[in-house]
Amino acid sequence: MKNLSFFILVFFLSFLSPAFAAYDNLYLVGNATEAGWDPDAAIPMEKQEPGIFTWTGTLSDYSIDEGRFKFLVSNKWEPSITCRIDIAGHLLVESGKEYDLYERATANDGFDNAFQVPVTGVYTIRVNLNTMKMVCTGGDVIARENWEYVRPEIGADGEGHVFPGVCVPFGMVKLGADCGDRTNNSGWGRGGNIQGFSHLHVSGTGGGPKYGNILFQPITGDLNLSDYSSARSNERFGLGLYEVSLSKYNVGVRLTASAKAGFHEYTFPQSESSKILIDAGSCLTLHVESQELVASGVKILSNKEIEGYSTVKGGWNLGGPYTVYFYALLDTPADEYTVWKGTSVQSGEQVDATGTEKTGAYFGFHTTEGQKVRVKVGISFISTEKAKANISELSSWDFDEIRNAGIAQWKEVLNTVEVEGNDNDKTIFYSALYHAFLQPTDRTGENPLWESSEPYFDDYYAIWDTFRATHPLFALLKPSRQADIVRSMIDIYEHEGYMPDGRSGNCNGRVQGGSNSDVLIADAIVKNLPGIDYEKGLAAMIKNAEVEPENPRNEGRGGVEEYNTKGYISTVTERSGTRTFEYAYCDYAIATVAKKLGKQDVYEKYLERSNNWKNLWNDNINSLGFKGFLWPKNGSGDWVNEKDYNVFRRDGWEGIVYESFPWEMSFYVPHDVNGLIARCGGKEAFLKRLDTYFTHVQDGFDQNSYMGLFQISNEPAFLVPSLYNYVNRPDKAAEIVRRVLKERYNTTATGLPGNDDSGSMSAWYIFHAMGFYPNAGQDIYLISSPVFTKTTINLDGGKVFEVLAPNASDKNIYIQSAKLNGQELGRCWLKHEEIVNGGTLELVMGDKPSDWAIDGEMPPSSPIGVEEVSPEIDSPQVRIHSYSAQVSNNEAAYCLFEEPGKGVKWCDNKSTNPWVIFELADVYMVDRFVFRDSKTVEGNNNVHSYRIYVSKTGNDGDWEEVVNRNDAEAGNANVKDHRLAEPKEARFVKFSMELPTGENAVRIYGFDIYGKLKERTDRGNLVSVGKMFLKSSGAKSFYTNARHIFDGLNENTEYHWDFDRSAADKHYCILDLEDEYDVNAFKVYDANQIEGYNIYVATETPDLNKINNSADENSVWTLVSSGDLNKTNKSVTVDRVKARYVKIEIPSGNIDGESATVTEFEVYMDGTSTGLTGTEREVTLLYPNPVKRGEPLNVAAQGRLKIYTIDGLNVCDVVVDGEASVSTQNFIPGIYLAVVSGSAGDKSFKLIVE
Known part of the structure; x- marks a missing residue:
């Protein structure tokens, strides 16, 4: 045993009345003393001189109500001198800290505010009422063992x-x-x-x-x-x-x-x-x-x-x-x-x-x-x-x-981890380790239901809670015990038909989300836990995935028949959102085990099903400036109306998202974080989304328990802080984690942030205090910020893994640099084998964020080989270019963009070889195509043989075939999903089919293209084409919605926004330009049906839940143009204004007729603004720009130059062969559009004449 240095605690009595100095007596009372809380037995302190008192004696260690003390000025409670904290309770004193005290004039029952000593020892207390200070010195406290x-x-x-x-x-x-x-x-x-x-x-x-x-x-x-x-x-x-x-x-x-x-x-x-x-x-x-x-x-x-x-x-x-x-x-x-x-x-x-x-x-x-x-x-x-x-x-x-x-x-158990740090943190840590190993209950030899040589565990209460951290903790510290637990689950399956997801009293029960026992088997196999019959385990997992249980509250997967048919669970089944997202991960767990066992067909089947979370991902749901969230579908396959649901709705057992809400649950894609990041708009957008999640204060989310939208007591939130590691920002993960450990955990009887849930909350603390956290079911740990200066993990087989962070503290939470076994470590994650093989992780900590790991290797999102999934390219980024034929507008090619649940389709009954060409707004690297033929709705496999081509130009001879399927290969799948081995550069995609024998038409219920933006098409100052549509008022039909007005097809009246003017006082449409621009011109293409308009811009993210056809509903909007228009193509210019978001409002009811039509809405940036895309080209081709009226405008180009007024009037048309000069004498000062047409295509620029 070692002697510790003196423990000194300094308290400033800054709230004491000076009148206290006149008291002749001061008493010590509390159950840290022999007096207990009896004021008649209070211990007198020795008066040294006026206002100064001392006492030496034993103060006892605390346990719920022990170890507390305060001061009395007489043998009565009124008044007492105690600590100042916001709620009744105790304040655990720490070495060297100063604490405010105050006088309480009310009676005290012993549970009121009081100080508490951290360890039993002999202390000397000195109180100076003249200076309002108290010093407590403890001596020779004996070091303690972990227990x-x-x-x-x-x-x-x-x-x-x-x-x-x-x-x-x-x-x-x-x-x-x-x-x-x-x-x-x-x-x-x-x-x-x-x-x-x-x-x-x-x-x-x-x-x-x-x-x-x-x-x-x-x-x-x-x-x-x-x-x-x-x-x-x-x-x-x-x-x-x-x-x-x-x-x-x-x-x-x-x-x-x-x-x-x-x-x-x-x-x-x-x-x-x-x-x-x-x-x-x-x-x-x-x-x-x-x-x-x-x-x-x-x-x-x-x-x-x-x-x-x-x-x-x-x-x-x-x-x-x-x-x-x-x-x-x-x-x-x-x-x-x-x-x-x-x-x-x-x-x-x-x-x-x-x-x-x-x-x-x-x-x-x-x-x-x-x-x-x-x-x-x-x-x-x-x-x-x-x-x-x-x-x-x-x-x-x-x-x-x-x-x-x-x-x-x-x-x-407790000696498997040795930590070095302060006693307060060690108390929380070892108490958490103790609590984590209380359950499940080992009842081997006590199974009344059947005889078996396998281990028997009960009180899985519930695996929905414990699979995330508790069981990975067992797998790391006591792998043989975790193997016994998994063997017990498989044995229960063999005798009762299903593995438990919740079990107590020898009965399965309380399946809260997915069949999460699947994740435990995947976690075991990737970590090579011994003694488990993984073949039987896989059979148990497949039973979960394929057979609808008689009682889905007790075992298996409720709604699995619908899930396997549609790829999601509708609101017909309770907890549909949670179940769909968790079933997708459980399918991934099956794929993991199947791959390990060499069962390729099973692996591929469930790997594909692990993408089903995307079937409840609604890209059209917007919140706090972010697009795309988990969103429920009803029994008919339609998205639930936004009036009936919202992304902040917190549900219980019979709701849609269990113990969470869509904003939070949308982060739960632990097997495909890269795919999630892509669906959220990329790394930067995902980073901002995470920041908002941890900081946004939403009505009804009490910040005494929430941290922004984050509440650690919700198990679906367990992994979210560590998702920062997937965008190489472990510094932000450290900030959140260390704040939670400090603010939500303490040494009191209320020292947990919520239900411990069979050690789940404790295991979360343990991992993060050691400095890393698991992604359950995978073999990786995400590095955060260790609490202790040294952590030693004593592993099976005598191996040791150490985390050394000698300068870690409450301030030094950021990793500055790292070494693994003496070698520089530039990534913010570890593999399981790197820990269990033994070694040393050395961390240099600091009080400021660093660039450590910011360019490092990303954590593997899919350790068993899933390709990184790109986001779906959706309208207005993709549009119909041309097609072979269509039956009618109700079965038009544009129906290919609609959700499959709506039952609409493109039908061609006139062509032997039907085809459709899609045009992307910009150049993408495409890597996946998904389409649904009438097998999905009508039951027959309507398209057997087909090909998919890509092209950058769309010209004949410039098409590359990337998919070629014939009758034998096409199969009979509900959804045909093709992923390319390598992404292909494309701006055009062609889908060509052969009419099956005996069929007179093809019927396609949707065609989706996936890819990542490579480069924007040069449109000069036009910045609205192909940008992100956020929200609009209603359209008359699904194929005339507001997305069309940003697709760049201003002369194609087939695709437009057609709205009923009598449905609202004002119609509106909101666009996200995706970057902030200086804009100064707008143009509306319509059918001469619109007389009035309002145009607003914003740089701050609008709250789309508050949009109600009026900018007055949201203060972020600035009105930049308003008026009456009566031209077919309406153009307006404004003073230069910064804009990230643009909204156009159009009044209704002011023209005879039922509807109004907008074909295109264009937003132009100011070409003279420094740093904006296109400025260099403008200076090169047209100079000077701006040009003063009467001065020559110089042109350096090959081709034809045309100059138009903002209203479309052509004022110049000349051929340029290298260089030319154009007179501006007849130009009226203002904004013009200059178009240079050449062999490389058209280039458009904004020209300003002063």
Whole structure:
């Protein structure tokens, strides 16, 4: 053991009234002292001189309500001097910090604001009321082992629901107090009396409670079977220790446990009527998910032996009946004993009952003061004989010996990680590590349902929570135990038909999202966990993926038939959004295992299905300036109307997104983060989206629990901070992670940000405190920011992995540089094998962000070989160029752009070889094509043979064939999906088909092109073509929507925006120019039906939820032009103004007729603005520009120069052969459009005449 340096705490009493200096006395009070919270027993401090007091003595370590102190100026509570914090609670003092104090004039019950010492030790306190300061010096505190930092009670209060009783790792017996009305998930609660001490509990769970079976309660005095509870005092928690005094009975209680047995030690007062009461029918209850007693019974075997059972049903998973058996042995023969039923004592030594009437017994003693009576209680799910055998785990009647045996088991877990840092962080860390290993419950040898040589675990509560961090933690620190857990899941599948996703009381139940047990098998196989039959595991995964379960709340995948048919789940099934996104990842998990096992056909099938998240990705949903979110579809395949849903809606069990909301759940694509980034608009857009997620304050999102939109207690949010690593910004991940660790975790009973969920919240802390976090089901860890200066992971096989960050601190959170095993590390992620093979990660930390890893290798988004998926190129970036034929406008080629669920199609019944050519607004690198023929809707495979070509020019002879499928190859898939081995440069795409034999037409229900922008087409100053459409008011039909007005086809009236003028006071359309420009001209092409207009611009992101046909709804808009127009092509110029977003509003109802039509809306940038694209070319070809009227305009070009007024009047038409000069004498000052036509095509520029 090592001696620590003196612990010095400085407190400035800045809020004390100077009147305090006049007091002759100052007292110390609190349960850190011998006085406790009794003001009459308060300890006087020694007066050194006027206003100065000192005291030296022992202050005790804390445990929930221990270790607190404050000051009194008399033996009364009014007034007291204590710490200033915003809420009632305690303030854990830290070395060298200064704390404000203030006077409280109200009574104190001991739970009010108080200071708390971090460790037990001898301290000297010196208070100077003249200078308002207090110094607390502690000496020679003894260093502690890892287990001594464990505080079982952290997170037991509030929403954490942690079990604070006694247990060994994965122990079946979790012995602890049941408090209040027995509705607490872990049994214990701060409020209410103690009902007794039961032997089975769960930890950190939400929903209804489970267990609370076989309850013992020591009492004195008369027996009252209606209420044998007691108030408590001196409650103390420790590793393998629970201690409390029952105030009503003056009985002291100490508890400890082994894996399958509980050990009780009761210290009685002198009494002729001391009793140990056994309640065999006790269980925890809560409302809808309450447990219900089915049957119970006890049998007294001797004056110190009893056995019995309890059968209970229901609870969290609404499970069927389970039976718990017990056998108890006392070390002291009883002076009397009897049995009871209901509220009445019964004759005889045995009693049984069915239904909700409880049974039990008691043993009576004549005790002397301080007499101890000890009880061993064996528990079993098999029989009372097995329960009796389980008592053999308790080899002694010595409490400390039994406790130390349990501590030895915990050391094997807690010593797997050694950390160096301050005691506060170590307390949180080792308590979290303790909590993570409480569940699931190892019941090997205790399976009442079947005999098996495989391990048996219960209380998967639930894998939806634990697969993300808890199980990856087991796989890293205790891989053999994680292998046992996976083997147990597979064994359950073999005997019951499905693996568990939630299970308790030997019953599957509570599937919250996907079939997440699939991810555990994938996680195991990529990390090479031994001893698992992965062939059986794959069969269990495929059962989940293919067979609709009878009870989808209990097991399997609910709605899987719809999912496998449509590629998504509609709102017909609850939690459709969560399920679709999670099923896609579970399909990826199947593909992972199949690939490892060499099953290529299975791999390809489920790899393709892992893209199904995109089927609920709606690119047309806009929020906070971002485009594209998870969005539900109804049973007909249509997107749910935006009036009926929104991206901030937080749902529960029967909603669409479970324990999350679309803004957040849209980030959940852990297997295809690159594809997600692409759908979000690229790295920069994704980075901004992440920043907004963590900073935007939305109405209804309480920032006491949220951080922007982020709430760590929502498991779908677990991975989101680490997504910064996928855009090479680990510095931003560090900021979020370290803030969460500091603000949302602490050493109090409310020290967790939410339900611990079987150690999930604790495991999240553990990983990030070590400096990295897993992407579950894959073999990578994403580096964040270690809390400790040194972390040593003691791995299986004697290998060691160290994380060295010698200057890490609360300020130095940013990695400046890194080395892995002595070599420079430029990436912000690690592979599993790099850790488990042993080695050293050296990190230099600093207090400012650095460029470390900013150009490093990206984390693998798809470790098993999925190509990086480009985003879909959507209208107005793509348009129909030409086609062979179409039946009508209702079956037009433009229908190919519509969503498949709308049932619209392109039909050609006139051509033997139908074809369609798509024109992209700019040059793209295309890499994927997806189309749906009538197989999807009509049931027959309508297109057998087809080809796809790409071209940069669209000219004959310039087409490259990239897909060629014939009858044999085409197959009968619902959706035909083709990914190119290498991206192809294209501005035109041609889809050509052969009419199948016996068919008179082709029917195509959608054709999607995927790719990444390579280069913009040179349009001079025209900046609106092909840019991002955000939102508009309605159109008369799907093929006349507002997207057309940015497609560059100003002379093609087939594709236009046609709206009903009577449907709204104003119609509007909003465009995102994707960059900020200086603009000064606009042009509207219409059918001479529009007389009025308003044009607005904005540089800040508009809130599209507030758009209601009026700029007054959003203050970011600036009106730049307004007026009456009566020309077919309407052009307006404005003073130069900065714009990122443009909105055009058009009044309705001012012209006879039902509708108005806009063919194109063009936005022009100011060509003279420095730094904008095209400026150099303008200076080169037309100079000077601007030109003064009357001065010559010089032209350097090959071809024909035409100059137009902004209204379209041609004022110049000359042939230029190299160089020429044009007179501007007749030009009226203003803005003109200059077009140079040559062999390379047309180039357009803005010309300004001054």
